[in-house]
Amino acid sequence: MWKNICALLLAFVLFSCDEPADLSNSQAYVKDGVSFTLPGNWKVVDDFTEEGFRYIDIATSSDAVAGISVFSNGAAISLEDYVDLIIDSFNDMLPVGSRNRGEVFELETDNKDKVAKALRNQFAITLASVEVPHTADFFQMKANSDLIIIFTQTPDDDKELVQKGFDQLVHSFRQE
Secondary structure, three states, rough: OOOHHHHHHHHHHHHHOOOOOOOOHOOEEEEOEEEEEEOOOOOEEEEEEEOOOOEEEEEEEOOOOOEEEEEOOOOOOOOOHHHHHHHHHHHHHHOOOOEEEOOOEEOOOOOOOOEEEEEEEEEEEEEEOOEEEEEEEEEEEEOOOOOOEEEEEEHHHHHHHHHHHHHHHHOOOEEE
């Protein structure tokens, strides 16, 4: 499961083009009790469920990635352990280069009515001796009975292109 998620994230990091998030043509995504709004030039590329775990993979308009993990049927993981799994799994999936651990710290959010806890991971991916700084944010959402984590990651150079789209995703997220 984690290898699949990291493989999808890696593919988008390596092969996407750079455009700003199109907020003027936002689109709603509604499926199986989960809904959110995405910029018009982003799309859900996969939505799969296996053994109490659901992952929604979102392609952005740049080298950024986003995803939503839904743990149901009493499955639980701490936000810190989730971040560690992403960090540890990412290097296993890189065909070349490496990702350092970077720094992980608590992130203040203005969306406290929806976000239970947020963590930020600032790190670098190194390819062919070129170090590219990245930021990954992890939002544990307040939910009915499921544990929901929204994950966003972008090269720091693309942050201005996608941050408003990330904000839209987190602010609009709903679970029925």
